[in-house]
Amino acid sequence: MVRNYLQNEATSMLSRLGQLQPFSLSTPMVAAASPSDEALRAVTDHLINTKKELRAKVSSFLEKLKTQGIDGFASASEAQASYAILKLRFNNILDQQDIFADVITQRTEHQTGVWIAGLDVIASDALLPQKGLYQTTPMMCFLERGHGAAIRRARTRLPGGDLNPVAIIQVPRERMVGSGIASSLIHEVGHQGAALLSLVESLRETLKKRIGLAPQPEKLAWTLYERWISEIVADFWALGHLGITATQGLMGVVSLPEYFMFRVKLDDPHPFPWIRVKLSLAIGALLFPDRQWQKFEQLWQHIYPISRLDEEKRSIIAQLEAVMPAFAELLIGHRSNALQNFTLGSLFPSEARQPERLRELYSQLMNRPETAIKVPPSLVFAIIGQARADGRITATREGNLLSRFLNHWAMSRAESRGSNQKGIILNHFNNGKETSKKAG
Template sequence: MTEQYLRAELAHWRGAITGLSDLDTVAAPAAWAMLEDYLRLRLRERLERSIAVLAAEGSAIAVSLDVGESPDRIRERLLVLRRRYIEVETVVDFYGDAVNSRTNAALGAVLGGLDTLACDSMEIVLRPLGIEVPPALVYVDKGMGAAILRAGVRLWGPGGVSPVAAIKLTRHNLGHPTALFHETGHQVAALTGWVPQLADALHSVLAGGSPAVADLWPGWASEIAADVHAFVLAGWSPIPALARVVDGPTSAVHRIRIGDPHPPAWLRVMFNAQLCRAAYGAGPWDDLTRTWTLRHDPRRAESAGARVAMASLPMLPRLAETCLTMAFPAFGGRAITALADPGLVSPAALEAFELQAGPALLTSAHLARRRPLQVVALLTRDEPPDPARAAAATRRLHGWLAKLAPIPLPSAA
């Protein structure tokens, strides 16, 4: 292996690192400009730090090559540099794609509002606990379901942890973006340590029945926690959108996937409807459960998942009550409903709020800051029966969200 060839290899990877350092080629300057200042600076600093570490490795290899380190050792270090480059490139491209979804100014303004709303949704639970609210970066992508890369998660390659909660919303659900509250629920649960406590509580509720059922539900605690978070913040509103996303053939909605933290779709929809029933009594969620029972009746399905559904069904009231009313150390010895009151987004409360707000609902900066989650719950509570009305509802929501973009990032108490 000639020194000349090694130098050419090293020059290639150092050149690639230099190219990666120009973040304005990763995402358009106009898209970066759509980010709130603090979010943009924090994200760019994280990416620049990762690239700087990589560049320093390349420089160190060059020095070693100049002073005569063995070709075999240089080759080993080059392979490490190449692997780390791919890791950093993956991180940079991930965030670059997320930022680039704001290239369109109108969509960028809506996503900026969703950034603010995401922080608002976390602040309600985290601020009374004295936990800092991480910044959020909401982006749009293809697919059926939303997702989150949590702030604080260690990323691939050098440079540290994720500096923001990066939340994917799907294009088809941008008119009903309530999955945002489920994803921020994952961040809240991680920061408070709620999931293992909830898993123990779910097991305790089910321990007297089927051992198989009692063993399954704790494994779903992370998704149940996120669903409960979405419910206490927005009430009924997130559930129709959830049902659309998880629907499918009857065999699929009852399927239990080993290692999957999501409950089977039918059981998940029934549990979410039970949260509404526990807090509000009768309502539109009853129509949803009837529809899903007619469509996917577990008594007509011959599968392990259907049997688990039937065994779990009588326990749903107790499970919902436990999630909503049990005091957890994660919340300072309080129930989650003591921090986020689902009564504020009940159908009756939203009707009264709409009447009180009147024409100011979409124009008042005071309401936008003091009651943003109620505004969103109100704007997304209905399911328009035709495309024209659905499009009008989306325009109304997006117009309001676009005005939220300049609002400062919340912080802990």
Template sequence: MISERALRLQLARQIAHWRAAVATINDPSNFAAAEAWAAVEGDLDLALRRRLQETVNRLRAEADGLASQLSTAQSREQLLAVRKRLIAFRQRYSQTETILDFYGDAINTRTNPKLRAILHALDLIAGHSMDAALRPLGRPSPPVLTYIDKGMGASILRAGVRLWDGGTLSPAAAIKITRHNLYRPTSLIHEAGHQVENLLGWANEFAALLRHELASFAPVAVAEAWAATATEIVADIFAFAHCGYAAVAALHDVVAADEATVLRYLPGDPHPIPYIRVLLNAAYCRWAFGVGPWDDLAEAWTETYPLTQAHPATGDFLQRSVDLLPRLAELSLARPLRAFGGRSIVQLLDPARINPNALLAWARQLGPALYISPHWANTEPIRLLALSGYRMATEPEKAKEIANEYEAWMLRVGGLPARAA
């Protein structure tokens, strides 16, 4: 059996190591470059630094408490209690490091001047999207920190959620945007929709609505399956209400994988099966705008992914759901909800503003000024995203030209001088 002296010595050595380790994570520049930190907006910069410093301070206090407990430990049992607490501290240190690494990596994507400007523009766009829904309800929008990362789909770490250490609250809506969608970032609005949903309780209310309304038209199991995906459906609704067909086409391209993936049901997955998710989003366009390019998209989708290739049970669910699409679109867009103060989403965010005909008429009226006017950048950044995304989806032969035009707009909005672009 190890002696008390040896046990005390090893505990003292380990505690000294971990106290020194805490000192190394106290400096934000150890996780992100100074120029990247400087690119974070003032209020968000202060909020992030304050929250991260509070996290490190809690860890330091815990390390100091370990040292104090060791200094007063008299018996073997007390030393073993210190050891148990030390093991727990190691886990807390790893959790804290994960928090700091996450924000450090996100902030470091702003080191490059061009990406810094683009991400600043995306911060503003996401903030506008939340303000449009929350401000009429008397609710403030949280700060936004966008960052670039690999992958097919975007994601969000919502403001206000508890982080990995169990004590720190996320100070901002940290939204990942993927490189392939950087110049048609409608997924940014989908992720902002998750934040809005969380603040308003939208998904829970919508899930209850689906259970109640669909039960009259479909088996209970079908209604329950749709209700289980409410959190993702409402984020799609939010993106559609802001961006229209641009959001639908971009979603299509993210989920347009092989047959097995598109037709697969994954138990516990909060996303609708890709096959029916794309068709539902096309149905939103049909409900709001009538006939349009979304009809061709839906037709090509069903031809590319025939239901005969699905598992029989999944195929039956999908066919029943296809029959429900007009009803689902009406429930999604037109039903008043308590979350919106008794209004529907289309009463809060009028889809007439992003009707393709209205967007194209707006572009013809303003011409090149649309992309260089500070007024439109400040007042209609999301509508401009809807226009650019619509044109990319319907004018593929001009996609590069449209993407370059939108990139130049984001650089101007983000504060990069034209000569640096």
């Protein structure tokens, strides 16, 4: 009886496993909304491989039951435990499928799906191999409620322990569509880029040495910067691509009631919002010298004055601000083995994206909008964000322009696929047929 029960359960699992279709066969969307070929291939190949692995294990389990019966196991309970492990693995695969489905099925939404595909293009542009120092990874975006963004980085663990084949970036729906969306998006790209270059590790090593050499009044500030370095590097990545657009976007995201702005938790890996914006302003002023940084700093201090804070919080802020210029210089000039002969600051196109240059490009863009076709997507957002900072564009005009650009980038990627996309779909279809036959 135990043998028949387990055979029926395992055979049923094989049948259900065979019913899992690749997304190219199960998710309708317009071509422009589809993920990149690289991302779709990576996700589908990953799921096919995990299903093949489980199918082989279930088949081996069934063969053992068929040839040896329960006697092939130490006991009936041992046989049940072996099946239970297979069932847990099946649920891991379903969890993984659902993670990717949340990203892909959202692209069936009218207009939103195409915008998301345009965000994919921006993310890929912001992760282009800096100085050829690393290999890029496929990127997929999706929208979610809430204020902040998040990333499930490529090569991190999925449920069940498998490595994630793509980077999945969650961006706040509330930011669509304006230049602030690029700040949130490229911040998350920065987490992936930092991992590819081991920046958090190398910066922590440098900062720990600095803590050891710092005089006592500075030790707390350097310790906090070391603790917060993961988020700071991601903000730096956005700044390097977007300039003032990154800081404006950050201000929009973290603008919360005063209690949250100054909620200082010394063991938190995230900088408290007020100081995070101050850091962005300080680093931005070094990368892109311009009077606008002082203007935005005055604005920030005016809407969030520190005069009402208690003495302890004011003391911590004073210590952080005292070493902030030295910390910003250390960050920009950081070197490591992964960076080879380059500094961290030199990885980004800051020279070509100085404020005056962005202002010139905006004038050209307005006179000849078709020229934007050849401009990198992150640069387009930097140009329009600079115009917003300068008061040269209304929020309505900004949204209309960026919507058009997102549509254009998504359609251009779709048109470049051609027959290659058909090949991917046919390959996935064949794998699906093979799965169904084996499951039967």
